[in-house]
Amino acid sequence: xxxxxxxxxxxxxxxxxxxxxxxxxxxxxxxxxxxxxxxxxxxxxxxxxxxxxxxxxxxxxxxxxxxxxxxxxxxxxxxxxxxxxxxxxxxxxxxxxxxxxxxxxxxxxxxxxxxxxxxxxxxxxxxxxxxxxxxxxxxxxxxxxxxxxxxxxxxxxxxxxxxxxxxxxxxxxxxxxxxxxxxxxxxxxxxxxxxxxxxxxxxxxxxxxxxxxxxxxxxxxxxxxxxxxxxxxxxxxxxxxxxxxxxxxxxxxxxxxxxxxxxxxxxxxxxxxxxxxxxxxxxxxxxxxxxxxxxxxxxx
Amino acid sequence: xxxxxxxxxxxxxxxxxxxxxxxxxxxxxxxxxxxxxxxxxxxxxxxxxxxxxxxxxxxxxxxxxxxxxxxxxxxxxxxxxxxxxxxxxxxxxxxxxxxxxxxxxxxxxxxxxxxxxxxxxxxxxxxxxxxxxxxxxxxxxxxxxxxxxxxxxxxxxxxxxxxxxxxxxxxxxxxxxxxxxxxxxxxxxxxxxxxxxxxxxxxxxxxxxxxxxxxxxxxxxxxxxxxxxxxxxxxxxxxxxxxxxxxxxxxxxxxxxxxxxxxxxxxxxxxxxxxxxxxxxxxxxxxxxxxxxxxxxxxxxxxxxxxxxxxxxxxxxxxxxxxxxxxxxxxxxxxxxxxxxxxxxxxxxxxxxxxxxxxxxxxxxxxxxxxxxxxxxxxxxxxxxxxxxxxxxxxxxxxxxxxxxxxxxxxxxxxxxxxxxxxxxxxxxxxxxxxxxxxxxxxxxxxx
Numbered sequence: 001x002x003x004x005x006x007x008x009x010x011x012x013x014x015x016x017x018x019x020x021x022x023x024x025x026x027x028x029x030x031x032x033x034x035x036x037x038x039x040x041x042x043x044x045x046x047x048x049x050x051x052x053x054x055x056x057x058x059x060x061x062x063x064x065x066x067x068x069x070x071x072x073x074x075x076x077x078x079x080x081x082x083x084x085x086x087x088x089x090x091x092x093x094x095x096x097x098x099x100x101x102x103x104x105x106x107x108x109x110x111x112x113x114x115x116x117x118x119x120x121x122x123x124x125x126x127x128x129x130x131x132x133x134x135x136x137x138x139x140x141x142x143x144x145x146x147x148x149x150x151x152x153x154x155x156x157x158x159x160x161x162x163x164x165x166x167x168x169x170x171x172x173x174x175x176x177x178x179x180x181x182x183x184x185x186x187x188x189x190x191x192x193x194x195x196x197x198x199x200x201x202x203x204x205x206x207x208x209x210x211x212x213x214x215x216x217x218x219x220x221x222x223x224x225x226x227x228x229x230x231x232x233x234x235x236x237x238x239x240x241x242x243x244x245x246x247x248x249x250x251x252x253x254x255x256x257x258x259x260x261x262x263x264x265x266x267x268x269x270x271x272x273x274x275x276x277x278x279x280x281x282x283x284x285x286x287x288x289x290x291x292x293x294x295x296x297x298x299x300x
Numbered sequence: 301x302x303x304x305x306x307x308x309x310x311x312x313x314x315x316x317x318x319x320x321x322x323x324x325x326x327x328x329x330x331x332x333x334x335x336x337x338x339x340x341x342x343x344x345x346x347x348x349x350x351x352x353x354x355x356x357x358x359x360x361x362x363x364x365x366x367x368x369x370x371x372x373x374x375x376x377x378x379x380x381x382x383x384x385x386x387x388x389x390x391x392x393x394x395x396x397x398x399x400x401x402x403x404x405x406x407x408x409x410x411x412x413x414x415x416x417x418x419x420x421x422x423x424x425x426x427x428x429x430x431x432x433x434x435x436x437x438x439x440x441x442x443x444x445x446x447x448x449x450x451x452x453x454x455x456x457x458x459x460x461x462x463x464x465x466x467x468x469x470x471x472x473x474x475x476x477x478x479x480x481x482x483x484x485x486x487x488x489x490x491x492x493x494x495x496x497x498x499x500x501x502x503x504x505x506x507x508x509x510x511x512x513x514x515x516x517x518x519x520x521x522x523x524x525x526x527x528x529x530x531x532x533x534x535x536x537x538x539x540x541x542x543x544x545x546x547x548x549x550x551x552x553x554x555x556x557x558x559x560x561x562x563x564x565x566x567x568x569x570x571x572x573x574x575x576x577x578x579x580x581x582x583x584x585x586x587x588x589x590x591x592x593x594x595x596x597x598x599x600x601x602x603x604x605x606x607x608x609x610x611x612x613x614x615x616x617x618x619x620x621x622x623x624x625x626x627x628x629x630x631x632x633x634x635x636x637x638x639x640x641x642x643x644x645x646x647x648x649x650x651x652x653x654x655x656x657x658x659x660x661x662x663x664x665x666x667x668x669x670x671x672x673x674x675x676x677x678x679x680x681x682x683x684x685x686x687x688x689x690x691x692x693x694x695x696x697x698x699x700x701x702x703x704x705x706x707x708x709x710x711x712x713x714x715x716x717x718x719x720x721x722x723x724x725x726x727x728x729x730x731x732x733x734x735x736x737x738x739x740x741x742x743x744x745x746x747x748x
Binding site for chain 2 (some may be wrong): 044045046047048049050067068132133134147148151152154155156157240241242243244245246257260261262263264
């Protein structure tokens with residue numbers, strides 16, 4: 001009787017998981033595999049007479065010699081590195097602030113989440129206005145009504161790239177903060193009390209207690225942010241379309257252009273597969289590091 | 301943790317009878333819904349009437365289009381016209397429309413096509429050939445360039461709706477004040493702009509010399525082509541069929557734009573401008589010269605939107621010494637999807653949309669230049685747009701962009717090259733031009 005009820009429970013559990021599993025298979029595994037399949041073919045929508053010849057790894061070889069793809073890759077990596085670093089830094093600072101007890105903390109916590117709750121397309125449009133050369137807020141803050149000194153931020157390759165990073169950092173630092181805050185909240189107060197009795201200063205307490213204990217949370221935030229940063233697309237699409245002079249072109253946007261504008265389905269898929277593999281590699285690396293960190297924390 | 305799990309399990313066991321049934325029931329419902337959903341989506345409209353899907357973009361002047369739709373609905377009660385409005389930007393609209401066509405969507409019957417798309421749409425099999433319906437005698441009524449733009453390999457794939465070509469807009473009051481007539485060469489335009497802006501700056505009036513479209517997008521190709529051709533250069537060499545952008549004249553023209561226009565008479569911000577932003581500057585009275593399509597006439601002379609209404613003149617675009625003026629051909633066509641199930645109704649709508657009276661309505665109410673030759677002699681149109689008669693030969697001679705099914709890919713190479721060449725003062729234009737040329741030739745070789 002007991003056994004049968006257990007197995008019934010197991011069947012029920014499987015039934016519960018099934019839709020979710022099906023969902024992942026249909027919307028994640030299948031497209032990834034299909035992209036990989038497409039990436040091994042030459043498919044040009046504009047020339048259907050070409051057919052869909054199997055070309056093996058030719059697309060991948062072309063990608064290695066595609067100077068724009070390599071340039072976009074460099075942009076992507078730079079973007080990932082800078083934006084993730086800043087997001088984790090600001091996220092940690094924000095988390096430390098809102099972890100303290102003060103009047104109106106609830107309000108501040110809610111307010112900090114606002115940027116993250118705004119859809120990226122909307123916030124990109126907003127930042128595009130802020131950086132506008134004629135009526136942008138940034139110019140107004142810097143130069144007031146002296147319009148002759150107004151600068152066209154998005155027309156300059158270096159500023160345009162920085163603008164994209166700034167918009168991303170503004171938007172997602174709060175997400176990092178949220179994850180890190182969760183980590184901070186599980187640190188028992190007793191540790192701090194004990195440290196204070198032993199005469200540890202604020203910096204020492206941060207270095208010796210907060211940082212080591214919040215490390216797993218930081219790693220989780222880092223993982224999420226890195227993966228997201230690799231897939232940056234909407235900011236570029238709305239704010240610059242990759243310009244000026246490709247200074248903000250990133251791999252995902254380049255792939256989109258190849259696939260949806262130029263109709264190069266095979267080559268475009270190759271780019272998505274490469275982005276996917278890179279994100280996957282980073283994830284595996286993080287998980288390994290994180291797994292070790294977790295084990296150590298448990299043993300201690 | 302273990303305790304928690306145990307208590308959850310016990311809770312479930314206790315209430316199994318009731319709960320299981322309930323949850324499983326909810327589940328079944330969800331599943332059934334999931335299976336039914338696609339069927340619901342593809343359900344066809346009621347029998348009897350025909351539903352016609354028209355994919356169009358967000359218009360500058362929506363009232364004119366609403367009027368057109370209501371006339372059609374009144375005259376064809378048996379056809380239910382459903383419009384799907386895509387983005388205003390040509391590139392974004394292209395991506396949306398081709399996505400639907402790639403999937404052989406039955407929800408597209410009639411669509412608007414930019415002048416550069418027919419070869420691609422024809423080669424990919426998305427646009428239905430219209431030779432049987434669009435008779436050669438009927439085609440003679442249209443401007444030759446517009447018909448050519450819709451032809452591919454001897455067949456015709458669209459009906460021209462309105463035509464665009466690059467025009468120079470200028471401030472009549474300012475040119476008069478400084479004793480200038482509209483510039484004939486680019487150099488003249490730069491000199492006039494410098495004199496006027498410095499003269500005005502002395503009186504405390506801030507004004508730029510020029511505004512145009514120089515963002516990395518399709519419009520950049522249109523603008524740059526006008527400089528290159530008017531210097532005797534070309535994008536694709538008509539004799540060899542290969543890229544001509546690394547030629548001496550082409551490179552010279554690009555260098556002129558970088559050294560004399562961007563950040564000089566035009567604000568550096570033009571590197572981020574498409575049509576609307578560049579027009580904003582002009583209608584706010586902040587630019588002496590402006591390059592745009594014909595619709596800008598309507599907007600810049602509308603006192604509700606423009607501070608310079610009544611002070612706007614138009615002229616042919618300038619050229620370089622020894623060259624002649626060139627305008628890039630633009631404009632939109634109506635096409636029918638190969639996958640449409642209602643080709644007959646679709647043609648009824650296309651014929652209606654491109655008819656004389658509707659083109660006249662579009663000209664009068666939306667400032668769109670017609671594609672039917674006859675309308676350039678129409679008294680009512682000429683009264684509202686006196687420049688149409690003077691500009692007729694600009695429309696007649698407007699120059700098409702390269703005609704190839706791989707145009708989007710060619711265009712992306714061009715956009716990248718032009719953007720790099722004009723936005724980076726230290727870039728080696730010759731070297732960039734050679735590299736871009738090689739890429740274009742490789743693309744062109746694919747279609748041969």
